[in-house]
Each structure stands twice: as C-alpha cells, then as structure tokens.
Amino acid sequence: MLIRHLKFFVTLAEEQHFGRAAERCNVTQPTLSHAIRKLEDELNLGLIVRGHRFLALTPEGEKVLHWGRQILADYDSLHDDLTGRDSGGLTGRLRLGIIPAAMPAASILTEAFVARHPRAEIELRSMSSRSIQKGLDNFEIDGGMTYLDNEPLQHVRCFPPYPSIMSLPAAAATSLPDGPA
Incomplete structure (x- = not known):
C-alpha cells in the first residue's frame, strides 16, 4: 500500500468530491481515481459508493x-522525528484546538514548548469542545484545551495545564453574598 x-x-473522504480532492492533492482527477482503485484492488474491498459522482463511503471505507x-498521522510523526533528529530539535507542526x-x-501551554523547539510550529484553532473531540478522533x-465538566471528552488523557483559582475583585465596600448562589 x-x-x-x-x-x-x-x-x-474529507472533500466528498473527486475534483476538489484531486485539486487538493495536486493531481488530475483520473490520477486520483486510479490510485483509489488500486487501493481498493489491493485491499480487495470497495471503499466508495460511486454513481456519476462520489456518493458515500462503504462501511469498509469508513474503517479504512x-x-x-x-x-x-503516524507517518507524519515518523517523518518529523527523523528530520528533527538531524536538525537539532523537533520540527513540524503542533496542532491544538482551544475553546475560545x-x-x-x-x-x-506553548511558551515552554517554543523555547525548547524553536523550529517547530504551533497552530492554535479556536474550537468548541465537541469539535476538539472530533479533531482528536x-x-x-x-x-x-477545554473544560471537562460540561462536555467530558472520551478516549483521551486529561491533565490540568495549570492550577486555577478564580476570584472576583471588587471594591472593599461592595456587599456580596457568601459562597455560590
């Protein structure tokens, strides 16, 4: 393969359109179609429901x-690791989804990483908790980086990035009730 x-x-699968996928891959549409047929032949499976256009993925296509x-993702990590070893540090892009x-x-989160790996890039994406879950999956x-109380994520390791103590500064003469309402 x-x-x-x-x-x-x-x-x-992401574009759900042969022409757009070919354009994104910088190949012609026949080249893309031929490569996918070769993949299907090699796996001995139909991966795509075809009509005059892309219709859907087969159940096997979803698994693939x-x-x-x-x-x-593993291939990109391998490539980054091998090229980073020769250059004296990590290279590549760290992609983080963060709630607004x-x-x-x-x-x-990023300051210490950038200091240790100046040749690496960090991409921050403003995302909802559900989008973060989907992006990880x-x-x-x-x-x-998200709150876990309201929308807990599944199949991930979670850790607090820093201790958080929130306070509400107010003038000394302000009268506020004790404790949460």
Whole structure:
C-alpha cells in the first residue's frame, strides 16, 4: 500500500468530491481515481459508493478512513522525528484546538514548548469542545484545551495545564453574598 494512495483516499473522504480532492492533492482527477482503485484492488474491498459522482463511503471505507487517518498521522510523526533528529530539535507542526474562553491561557501551554523547539510550529484553532473531540478522533489536531465538566471528552488523557483559582475583585465596600448562589 502506498502512503500516497492512502492520502488520496482520506482527502476524497474529507472533500466528498473527486475534483476538489484531486485539486487538493495536486493531481488530475483520473490520477486520483486510479490510485483509489488500486487501493481498493489491493485491499480487495470497495471503499466508495460511486454513481456519476462520489456518493458515500462503504462501511469498509469508513474503517479504512479511520485507520488511514491514524496511519497518516503516524507517518507524519515518523517523518518529523527523523528530520528533527538531524536538525537539532523537533520540527513540524503542533496542532491544538482551544475553546475560545481558554485562548488567552494558550501561551501557558506553548511558551515552554517554543523555547525548547524553536523550529517547530504551533497552530492554535479556536474550537468548541465537541469539535476538539472530533479533531482528536480524526487525527486533525494533536491536543486540545477545554473544560471537562460540561462536555467530558472520551478516549483521551486529561491533565490540568495549570492550577486555577478564580476570584472576583471588587471594591472593599461592595456587599456580596457568601459562597455560590
């Protein structure tokens, strides 16, 4: 199986359109279609429901999509690790999904990383908790920052990035009730 064929398939699944997928992959539509047919032949499975256009993924195609995303993420990590070893530090891109309310605190997570790995890039994406879960499941992001009380994430390791003690500063003469309402 060629990594390139797997990339074409994952791109087609994301775009759900042969022309747009081919454009994103910088190949012609016949090249993309031929590569995906080769992948189907190699796996001896139909991965796509075809008509005059892309209709859907088959159940087997959904499984290959899940595994394909994981394989491509691992391949990218391998490539980054090997190229980073020669250059004296990590390279590549760390993709983080962060809920809007936590965006100002993102520097707490990224500051030490940037100092240790100046050749690496960090991409911050403003996302909802559900989008962070989806991004992690689909290997579209590497980590996330969100509140877990209201919308707990599944199949992830969670840790607090910093101790949090919130307070409400007010004038000394302000009268506030004791404790939460």
